[in-house]
Amino acid sequence: MSIDPPGPVAAPSARAEAGVGPLLRAWRERRRVSQLELALRADSSARHISFVETGRSRPSEEMVLRLAEHLDVPVRERNALLLAAGYAPHYAETPFDSPSMDALREGVERLIQGYEPYPALVVNATYDVVAANRGIAMLLDGVPDRLLAQPLNAMRLTLHPEGLAPRIRNLRAWRGHLLAQMDRQIALSRSEPLRALYEEVAAYPVPERDAAGEEHEPGAPVPHFALPLRIEHDGRVLSFVSSISTFNTPMDVTVAELAIETFLPADPATGKYLHSLSS
Secondary structure: OOOOOOOOOOOOOHHHHHHHHHHHHHHHOOOOOOHHHHHHHHOOOOOHHHHHHOOOOOOOOHHHHHHHHHHOHHHHHHHHHHHHHOOOOOEEEOOOHHHHHHHHHHHHHHHHHOOOOEEEEEEEEOOOOEEEEEEHHHEEEOHHHHHHOOOOOOHHHHOOOOHHHEEEEOOHHHHHHHHHHHHHHHHHHHHHHHHHHHHHHHHHOOOOOOOOOOOEEEEOOOOOOOOOEEEEEOOOOEEEEEEEEEEOOOEEEHHOOOOEEHHHHHOHHHHHHHHHHHH
């Protein structure tokens, strides 16, 4: 599966009690933006930004949203900023299985089905799988039922010693990539559930070295353009590179936190094998 070390995570109520000023200052410092630079971006003044951060001035709802946009604050955290400033949340959080999400769900499912025979899946902010195609199901052959119980979690499936981990030839490198990705997301979103998942999967045992011959099969080209996922399936070693897509300008927390991950064959043999299965 393919976002500054994490700092302390405050509970939502604690964040609100801290007031919007310290939260905005924390986001500005995290983005390494000066008060003057933020003021110029947001058509304001450095004096006003300073007053907002110190609590001497209460920003309008419009100003909170404008500053959050220019600081690239995640949608869920924009709602937290509004609450801390005394305003109602601006962005809804609609359950993915809600009837109002029918068009989105159908579109996403068509998208990943159209990607077959290559694997593709859709995950939420904590890597729970909300949709997957037959390419993913093929990779999960033989995984114990208890790991396939809902909610299906992509990180847990990939790194658990009874999941896909024993089949991944370059587990140490792929595990490092996944943990670094989660680490960056924790620093960005300050999510307690994501931190708990990170601590769980980081504690799974890992071999001292990867399986022999994980570098590449004889005669197979080495994909230098991206780290491959090299995984065994039915006596073969398949090689994939992954790509992650998100939605532009989302207006709903659920949609903002969805990620579509697709796995592209990293060598001709993998692509040929997947097409032979589909036919």
